[in-house]
Amino acid sequence: MAVSPFFRSQKDRAPAGAAMSGPEAEHRVVQVIVEAIMDHRVAPGARLIERELAIASGASRSAIRNGLMRLAHAGLVELSPNKGASIAMCSPDEARQIFDARIVIETAAVKKLAGTIGEGELERLRAFVEDEREAYERGRMEDARHLSRRFHVLLAEMAGNDVLTGVIRDLINRQPLLSWSRPETEPRFCGNHAHSEIVEAIASRDGERAAHLNMEHLRALERELGAERAAAMQELRSAQAADGPDGNARQADESPVVD
Amino acid sequence: MAVSPFFRSQKDRAPAGAAMSGPEAEHRVVQVIVEAIMDHRVAPGARLIERELAIASGASRSAIRNGLMRLAHAGLVELSPNKGASIAMCSPDEARQIFDARIVIETAAVKKLAGTIGEGELERLRAFVEDEREAYERGRMEDARHLSRRFHVLLAEMAGNDVLTGVIRDLINRQPLLSWSRPETEPRFCGNHAHSEIVEAIASRDGERAAHLNMEHLRALERELGAERAAAMQELRSAQAADGPDGNARQADESPVVD
DNA sequence: CAAGTATAGATTGTTGACAATCGAAACTGG
DNA sequence: CCAGTTTCGATTGTCAACAATCTATACTTG
Incomplete structure (x- = not known):
């Protein structure tokens, strides 16, 4: 994977000096994924791999995890235990x-x-x-x-x-x-x-x-x-x-x- | 707090021997807190301290955390950053x-x-x-x-x-x-x-x-x-x-x- | 050659320790 | 005696390493 569909430009990433931790990071991750879904940059069913998202966004894996849980609550991603997260598919x-x-x-x-x-x-x-x-x-x-x-x-x-x-x-x-x-x-x-x-x-x-x-x-x-x-x-x-x-x-x- | 209003009997706790980990633990924690609310054993506004719940239920703090997030999404508990969780109060x-x-x-x-x-x-x-x-x-x-x-x-x-x-x-x-x-x-x-x-x-x-x-x-x-x-x-x-x-x-x- | 099986890599789930933050009691000075 | 300040205990938030689990490839065997 050359570039993530979520974080394409360096501008999207965290500012080089601030490590961006806390709820700020989680909120930003949620925002970015929602926008990617909105703009049809990701297709339903696409797998969301925690470590990739963490590296791409500069946030920690915990923040990613929390963000994914929130998105799952909103019905935007599906979480299956031990199998990870993916963009939700609607029948x-x-x-x-x-x-x-x-x-x-x-x-x-x-x-x-x-x-x-x-x-x-x-x-x-x-x-x-x-x-x-x-x-x-x-x-x-x-x-x-x-x-x-x-x-x-x-x-x-x-x-x-x-x-x-x-x-x-x-x-x-x-x-x-x-x-x-x-x-x-x-x-x-x-x-x-x-x-x-x-x-x-x-x-x-x-x-x-x-x-x-x-x-x-x-x-x-x-x-x-x-x-x-x-x-x-x-x-x-x-x-x-x-x-x-x-x-x-x-x-x-x-x-x-x-x- | 002598005894938790959530986990009163030993029967409520995890079966001795099975450490009860995974989504099972989280689901059980959610269940127990919901029941406590239903039976009016806890009043709105009561603080929910993660470590106490973890010890009382035998689950890990992470499981408690996830459960609290889920309950917050359902509107049953309120989460304020750096201040913890409490039973939600409805105006x-x-x-x-x-x-x-x-x-x-x-x-x-x-x-x-x-x-x-x-x-x-x-x-x-x-x-x-x-x-x-x-x-x-x-x-x-x-x-x-x-x-x-x-x-x-x-x-x-x-x-x-x-x-x-x-x-x-x-x-x-x-x-x-x-x-x-x-x-x-x-x-x-x-x-x-x-x-x-x-x-x-x-x-x-x-x-x-x-x-x-x-x-x-x-x-x-x-x-x-x-x-x-x-x-x-x-x-x-x-x-x-x-x-x-x-x-x-x-x-x-x-x-x-x-x- | 097919079907089932072992194996290796990758990914998620969990744990415990550490850092950041908050609330309140104790303390000080006016 | 009161207002402001400091310190301390308690609690939450974060992180990195470890264990459990799954997927896909390669392998064995009938």
């Missing part, structure tokens, strides 16, 4: 459950929001959607995807229930695990227009409509990711047939990034 | 959020259940409620409280969404933290009649009614716990003047299993 059934759960919780959030939101927060929502649109139109796809996901978290936050907000945040963070193809061809981010419609439905105090729009929006996203997933598996299958009997020659060689 | 606002979250999720579960439940599962629900009633009438209050909480988890399980079931389970496990008075006077467990009514509403495919009944049931429980909490704080305040050491001579013969 189609799990994917369905995740979207169903999001619909249940976000529906409640949006309905409540339609009844209680103030003018200031409404303006903040509109500004957010505008930022999304701008990022999209300027071709900053990474930012657009990030903001697009963040939008749903923002809705939950505004609804004022920290418990449910935490659940929503975790579920949204797992989204990159649902389709594990790289979004090169076309950016898979929530349609900006849908977000705008939802905000306007909230603005007109029509909770039912806002909830319905959000649900359809999520269902559409689920279908898209399902199609992507199917395409990726199809591609993988044909690649396996062409490669010969050795199916996982891909992992041994370089980074487990699908490119 | 009144958090309590409200927990119940609101339960209402949101359980409402969805119950509605779905009313539409899809089969005859076999219905029978299982009825048998469960019957077990509850029996435990209550025979004065097995520990079992009754346990079954009473378990009922709501069962509803979530039957709805078929593991993500939401996990959330519900965590939220219900936090219930003993909401009112931290000892349930000596009268068992605070969900009214059995309410559960029966909910099951019958589900049986008649009336999801709206079942959801409404469950919501009112939860609201009533929230009010009860709130009142208990207020009483406990009042009692605590007056007990501060006169020294009142709690006699923890309470014996729990057999603790219910906690998932």
Whole structure:
């Protein structure tokens, strides 16, 4: 392995003078792995070897271990005893459950929001959607995807229930695990227009409509990711047939990034 | 501290001879602490000292540490850096959020259940409620409280969404933290009649009614716990003047299993 | 040649000791 | 007598080495 998919530049590593210990290191490791998953630099199923991560990040193995445990709690990595950690893989059934759960919780959030939101927060929502649109139109796809996901978290936050907000945040963070193809061809981010419609439905105090729009929006996203997933598996299958009997020659060689 | 509130009998400790290492130890530690919270043997805010737990349980400090991290993620203990772990304390606002979250999720579960439940599962629900009633009438209050909480988890399980079931389970496990008075006077467990009514509403495919009944049931429980909490704080305040050491001579013969 | 098996390398899990940090009691000076 | 400071015990956080376990390769044998 020439370079880790997590820590690519020296800048990412700890500053040469500070050894970076403590919860700071752990938090940074978690952050870096989450970002790598978000940007599809690592594929689900990829093994996460503690010592490699420790060397690459400059942190101790203990910090890595704690970080991996935290990520496992969030559902982003799977820990099997004596076998190590790997990026979590979501079965189609799990994917369905995740979207169903999001619909249940976000529906409640949006309905409540339609009844209680103030003018200031409404303006903040509109500004957010505008930022999304701008990022999209300027071709900053990474930012657009990030903001697009963040939008749903923002809705939950505004609804004022920290418990449910935490659940929503975790579920949204797992989204990159649902389709594990790289979004090169076309950016898979929530349609900006849908977000705008939802905000306007909230603005007109029509909770039912806002909830319905959000649900359809999520269902559409689920279908898209399902199609992507199917395409990726199809591609993988044909690649396996062409490669010969050795199916996982891909992992041994370089980074487990699908490119 | 003469004896730990967690590990009181030698039977609770590791079997003499087997050093009990690995994830087994961690899981057992988690189990034991959860049960102690459930039975109100420890009060919210109580400090959890790693070395004490390690000695009392016979597990290593690392296992204790991992267990505490897991409990912290479940919201049962609070971890503050360099200051250690303590049983979590729920503010009144958090309590409200927990119940609101339960209402949101359980409402969805119950509605779905009313539409899809089969005859076999219905029978299982009825048998469960019957077990509850029996435990209550025979004065097995520990079992009754346990079954009473378990009922709501069962509803979530039957709805078929593991993500939401996990959330519900965590939220219900936090219930003993909401009112931290000892349930000596009268068992605070969900009214059995309410559960029966909910099951019958589900049986008649009336999801709206079942959801409404469950919501009112939860609201009533929230009010009860709130009142208990207020009483406990009042009692605590007056007990501060006169020294009142709690006699923890309470014996729990057999603790219910906690998932 | 195939199938099962021994072996070696790599990786995780655990332990105990050490360093960093915190809280509180004792101490000092005004 | 009180405020501030210092010191000390206790507790958490970190680390590196060791033991247990797994995976994959090479090997033996029918």
